[in-house]
Amino acid sequence: MKVELIDTLGSDLTVVNAARVSFNKHHVTLEKNDERLIAYLAKHGHWTPFGHPQLQFRIIAPVFVARQLVKHQVGLVWNEVSRRYVEELPTFFSPEQWRERALDKKQGSGKGSIDIDPRELAKVYNQITDLYTYLLRKGVAPEQARIVLPQSMYTEWYWTGSLYAFARVCNLRLGEDAQEETQLIAKSISALCDEIFPISWKYLIGPPHREEKETSVK
Secondary structure, rough: HHHHHHEOOHHHHHHHHHHHHHHHHOOOOOOOHHHHHHHHHHOOOOOHHHHHOEEEEEEEEEEEHHHHHHOOOEEEEEEEOOOOOOOOOOOOOOOOOOEEEOOOOOOEEEEEEEEOOHHHHHHHHHHHHHHHHHHOOOOOHHHHHHHHOOEEEEEEEEEEHHHHHHHHHHHHOOOOOHHHEEEEHHHHHHHHHHHOOOHHHHOOOOOOOOOOOOOOOO
């Protein structure tokens, strides 16, 4: 799985100026009291200033992860590889370990792991690839041939949205009850957002979901 930062718009200063424009104020550089303003905005749910900075990611992950993340739509735009047009051989995700089923709830994983022979999964993937290739070779339309491809197939998409929208994604998908593979994508997004918008991200993401570090404004 891979998360690549393609482009960004704005900075922590963008958040500050979007908020201060109400008072016809504009800062050229971040000042010491600007962090207090950002903290106040985040604490009291004044989200619109955080809607102005934008980020664009290119993400590669299995279909089952993508289908969880695409549910987040407010403030976000999603464009994905389409198997209606693409005929390249697919690649598949293989877990390092198989987690046991949780017994106390309908979804999620237990604490233990199950020993599964990796050759069994490899065998299935080879059969799927052979069948998919056979269908295409026989002239079946790609949009129909794709029905044999599993949720473990890797897909790729561009995901663009506001800083606040990605904060909502990460606050939910970094939770303990989120699927582990989805958490990995959220962690990568969170680390990149923290790098570009360190002050805003400090206050948008709750303490359980981020590594504490000192952030100072010069």
